[in-house]
Amino acid sequence: MDVLLVTFLRALAFGTPLLWAALGEIVAERSGVVNLGVEGMMLLGAFFAFATAQLTGFPALGLGVAALVGGAAALVHAVVCVRLRGNQYVSGLALGMVGVGIAGLLGRGWEGTPLRTPLPELSWLTLSGLVLSGVVWVFLYHSRWGIILRSVGESPAAADAQGVQVFLVRYLAVGFGGLTAGIAGGFLSVAYRPSWTEGMTAGMGWIAIAITVFSGWDPLRAVAGSLLFGALFHLSFRLQGFVAPELLKMAPYLGTILVLTVATARRGAWWQEVPEALGAPYVRGER
Amino acid sequence: MRRIGPFLVTPNPSPSWGWSTIVSLLAIAGALVAAGGVFWAYGVAPLVAYRTMAEGTFLDPRALPEVVRRAIPLLLVGSGLVLAFRAQFWNIGAEGQILSGAVAATGVALFSPLPPALLIPGMFVAGFALGALWAAVPALLRLRWGAHEVLTTLLLNYVAAYGVEWLVHGPWKGSSMMGFAYTDLFPEAAWLPLLGTTRMHWPTLALGLGWAIFGSVLLSRTVLGFEIRVQGENPEAARYAGIPATRTVLAVALLSGGAAGLAGVGEVAGIHHRLLSPGQISMGYGYAGILVAWLARGNPLGAIPSAFLLGLVFTSGDVMQVALQMPFRVTDVFNGLLLLFLVGSTPLLQMRIRRVSGAGGEAWTSSS
8 A cells, every 4th residue: 555655746847847848738739739849948947947047046936927928939930830831740740859958058057956946856846737737628618719720720710700819829828838837847956856957857847748639639538648657756766776777778668658558549539539620730711 | 823023932742852951951951940049048158069060060071970880770770660650650669669679689699599791690580570560569459459559558668668677677688797787798709890999889780771672662662661651651541441450550550660669679689798787788879860850751661861850969969078077968969859840841842932033022022
């Protein structure tokens, strides 16, 4: 029982950044825009949160800065693929590269330093992540704004005909995704592992995108997904005495591929929820 | 249609080579300006940074072989990815496929009973096969169960990297390498020949050039190439025409993964002569290869100049690391910004701008 409780708590701690990042990606993708730059936005968030917290002594302020930086980065992606109709996959990848590069460049002098004023690992941030998923759920399924957002992701032309500002909705949704991705990264550097190391997100951004797909773009199922992958990461750490650590580190990534495949193979139930216009740029006056 | 001053702007879905080049150069210029902003934030004056880059690459005759050396893996990866992207197979896993090729080459070099003369061909064959296999898995996951390849190929990069870590720390750790995470040195018969005193391993360079030509012929002159193009431009039409997605997707996955595998063979057999930590085998060539393919605008031959350009970026990264003490991450910033500007220039690319005579009318007419 004790082991279960410990595993649950650890899964909760590790699942927190995954959940924050996945919630943002769900909202962005519901508006029809894939943002593959989550990893880069998280790293930017992690670095700026750490630097701010270290300089001011206020980790919460660091999280605020992380949110702004993540949001700003996401808006670059939005401009490129909403306004300029660039390829969403490639633009997101590019954003990821820029984020990884800038965080690595600016963060060089801070490498390895522990944070003076860390937040506790399980804190209001974990709790508010859970609350946020409820809020996003209510927003998406039980509010007028949520219906507008989803209609933009399903059929932008129809939404446009109804007088919805398709571009504006997409900017806001992608920006929100950046905001939460920034906070997700910030959580890593001010609470989970209060320090800055280059590449400290280690692929979590990609796992968050996988959770988005796995959850069928549903914020409540994303909670389950985040806990599942959090537990997977924890177990891969716990089993280190028995198996080579490098092989264990593969486990969460292999697990993600497996779960993703199973989730998408179940076409009947969840996969149908994929926003119809996902990945396609909207051009006014076409179709 | 829109008229700006004396210019008439009309949409043009298939831009000419000249216009593609102009737009690409504009995007590169934009990326340079944006990168200047990042250098400035880092505390290096942009002009100083650019002067250092130019002095260390264009103006230094010793730099050219280094540029080509960096371009070799980029050319192989990029010209393979052009094929994948043409068929709308988003293979983002070249990094892992490079590592797979390196692992296969190491296995052959250190543990196979092949006679010395067959060692190098054997390494290339094995590297191609394992790289292709590493890409075939996500292709099959997509074809059979619909798992999106962007995620699966990317996640496999992490699996490959930890796999290499495990090999060099564990079963393949060199007997003479106390404490270091290396395998033993390859026998000399498994070293690729170099061009003169440079570090250009020419057999891989020849393979890369040959691969780009092969890809171009494949796309334009063969049935499979036709199927790849139809599949990429209109999957619905491909289905009606009876072109099975299985064949095209699997083919481009194998070809692009295999090419990346060859790049991995080149890195270990041409430069390091041993397997070592993943970050030293590929310094992000797999991701930069995406940029090479994008810059090539869908033409495998276009990967030749774009791989060279990216080789220049990587060499600049080296120069700035040495001269300005900047971290090598600077290449990521460059690559990312380049890619961002290239993607953002799509609308400009799909325009035709012509000068019209008799520009007496109003400067701006309504856009449609």
